[in-house]
Amino acid sequence: MADPKGFLTTPRETAPTRPVEQRKQDWNEVYVPGGLLPIISKQAGRCMDCGIPFCHNGCPLGNLIPEWNDYAYREDWKAASERLHATNNFPEFTGRLCPAPCESACVLGINQPAVTIKNVEVTIIDRAWDSGDVTPQPPDRLSGKTVAVIGSGPAGLAAAQQLTRAGHTVAVYERADRIGGLLRYGIPEFKMEKRHINRRIEQMRAEGTKFRTGVEIGRDMDGAKLRKRYDAVVIAAGATAARDLPVEGRELGGVYQAMEYLPLANKVQEGDFVAPPVSAEGKHVVVIGGGDTGADCVGTAHRQGARSVTQLEIMPRPSDDRPSHQPWPTMPMTYKVTSAHEEGGERVYAVNTMRFEGDEDGNVKALHLVEVEFQDGKFVPQPGTEKVIPAELVTLAMGFTGTDQRNGLVEQLGLELDARGNIARDKDFTTNVDGVFVAGDAGRGQSLIVWAIAEGRSAARAVDHYLTGASILPAPIRPTDRPLTV
Numbered sequence: 001m002a003d004p005k006g007f008l009t010t011p012r013e014t015a016p017t018r019p020v021e022q023r024k025q026d027w028n029e030v031y032v033p034g035g036l037l038p039i040i041s042k043q044a045g046r047c048m049d050c051g052i053p054f055c056h057n058g059c060p061l062g063n064l065i066p067e068w069n070d071y072a073y074r075e076d077w078k079a080a081s082e083r084l085h086a087t088n089n090f091p092e093f094t095g096r097l098c099p100a101p102c103e104s105a106c107v108l109g110i111n112q113p114a115v116t117i118k119n120v121e122v123t124i125i126d127r128a129w130d131s132g133d134v135t136p137q138p139p140d141r142l143s144g145k146t147v148a149v150i151g152s153g154p155a156g157l158a159a160a161q162q163l164t165r166a167g168h169t170v171a172v173y174e175r176a177d178r179i180g181g182l183l184r185y186g187i188p189e190f191k192m193e194k195r196h197i198n199r200r201i202e203q204m205r206a207e208g209t210k211f212r213t214g215v216e217i218g219r220d221m222d223g224a225k226l227r228k229r230y231d232a233v234v235i236a237a238g239a240t241a242a243r244d245l246p247v248e249g250r251e252l253g254g255v256y257q258a259m260e261y262l263p264l265a266n267k268v269q270e271g272d273f274v275a276p277p278v279s280a281e282g283k284h285v286v287v288i289g290g291g292d293t294g295a296d297c298v299g300t301a302h303r304q305g306a307r308s309v310t311q312l313e314i315m316p317r318p319s320d321d322r323p324s325h326q327p328w329p330t331m332p333m334t335y336k337v338t339s340a341h342e343e344g345g346e347r348v349y350a351v352n353t354m355r356f357e358g359d360e361d362g363n364v365k366a367l368h369l370v371e372v373e374f375q376d377g378k379f380v381p382q383p384g385t386e387k388v389i390p391a392e393l394v395t396l397a398m399g400f401t402g403t404d405q406r407n408g409l410v411e412q413l414g415l416e417l418d419a420r421g422n423i424a425r426d427k428d429f430t431t432n433v434d435g436v437f438v439a440g441d442a443g444r445g446q447s448l449i450v451w452a453i454a455e456g457r458s459a460a461r462a463v464d465h466y467l468t469g470a471s472i473l474p475a476p477i478r479p480t481d482r483p484l485t486v
């Protein structure tokens with residue numbers, strides 16, 4: 001156990017952030033660089049090393065949280081990093097981006113603020129990189145088997161790293177021009193600087209994983225031919241078919257899907273553009289959708305110099321505290337203020353968009369909304385609550401409806417989809433096609449990075465077993481498993 005009295009004597013303290021006015025002027029991560037190190041060992045010391053650590057179950061990776069909390073408390077960073085990597089290939093991604101369902105399941109959280117698990121995680125891995133403890137781990141021998149991984153998001157990368165380390169020859173195919181999936185072209189730089197992806201890719205290359213960018217399987221290369229060329233295929237192509245808003249004026253200029261808007265800002269940071277082809281500068285911006293993707297649009301619009309930013313959500317405002325029907329240790333739906341929300345803008349709940357109004361040039365200039373109440377399974381407009389707000393740039397961030405691969409990869413391989421539009425798989429991540437596996441959002445639907453990594457690791461074990469009849473890779477989390485939290 002870390003500090004036997006830590007939870008009694010040390011209050012919870014989280015990562016310090018830079019002042020809002022300063023961070024809105026740049027795209028760097030919002031946190032004070034190195035700000036966690038002076039406080040984190042005492043924070044790790046708040047861990048009670050519970051007999052039954054519910055945080056293990058809260059974390060989809062089954063991270064060994066009390067073990068690395070103990071090492072972090074003792075400042076044995078090397079051992080902490082080893083324990084962290086035992087279950088997580090990329091803690092620098094989850095330590096920055098995970099909503100931390102582990103903390104919702106922390107036993108201390110029953111009657112006190114939970115342990116800052118996510119902050120401990122990111123400190124351990126950042127220190128490990130800084131001190132040279134993260135090194136390539138190439139396999140001792142090659143199996144002679146080949147695997148193609150389609151998609152280079154966290155699921156594809158995790159599967160590829162596990163399979164390479166197991167001795168298979170792995171090639172990752174990515175349709176975008178850079179590796180990383182939504183980590184690269186979705187999540188803004190201010191949430192995670194892309195240098196973290198780049199150094200992992202270097203580690204993976206040194207271990208032997210091959211990367212092919214700018215190749216869309218199903219368009220540039222036939223899916224069935226790819227299957228014949230490799231001994232196994234892992235589909236980790238994400239779930240990026242975006243939900244649309246088919247109301248009057250949807251076709252107007254200035255109305256974009258969030259994933260048409262956000263990647264352009266990422267590309268400016270990569271040096272591809274001097275200025276973003278779609279910018280919020282000087283505009284009244286409306287973001288439709290109150291989730292994480294919407295928050296990323298809010299933070300991006302602030303940095304581009306928006307005149308105003310309004311975020312609309314059809315659901316009522318969540319409560320500040322755990323609702324009684326989502327008791328500990330579940331992950332509750334509570335009101336969250338992200339770093340983007342701290343930076344300004346207005347959040348409007350329980351409203352629906354009726355139509356967009358355009359100007360003489362065919363560009364959106366206003367949005368007509370109405371308040372709604374949820375009655376008998378429907379959102380019912382409330383008479384007399386209609387309102388018009390200025391809207392010169394609108395981003396739609398209303399979630400995703402499954403794979404966008406129906407006409408390419410799915411058809412060519414003859415893959416079955418499930419009722420939600422995702423690629424169907426059984427509990428071993430196997431699709432209906434022999435030797436074809438699916439991991440991450442492609443099989444699960446739009447989810448979380450931690451789930452993508454967990455599924456990539458699990459699918460890798462299933463592939464290893466398929467190829468060799470046995471596997472020493474860690475035991476899988478099955479897609480049918482639902483932890484207590486997500």
Ligand SMILES: Cc1cc2nc3c(=O)[nH]c(=O)nc-3n(C[C@H](O)[C@H](O)[C@H](O)COP(=O)(O)OP(=O)(O)OC[C@H]3O[C@@H](n4cnc5c(N)ncnc54)[C@H](O)[C@@H]3O)c2cc1C
Nearest residue numbers: 151153154155175181182217237238440441447448449452
């Ligand atoms: C804007 C946004 C912000 C988010 N923020 C967070 C967050 O803060 N925390 C969090 O936990 N989760 C977040 N998520 C969700 C998270 O990013 C995803 O759950 C996760 O990235 C899924 O990983 P994946 O590997 O399954 O798929 P993806 O990351 O979607 O990667 C799939 C990759 O496959 C490639 N691909 C697709 N089809 C083909 C093909 N035919 N051939 C070759 N390549 C192909 C795609 O180009 C893409 O690079 C966010 C999602 C969005 C959209």
Ligand code: SF4
Nearest residue numbers: 059094098100102118
């Ligand atoms: S990956 Fe997420 S759930 Fe798991 S320990 Fe880290 S922050 Fe918690």
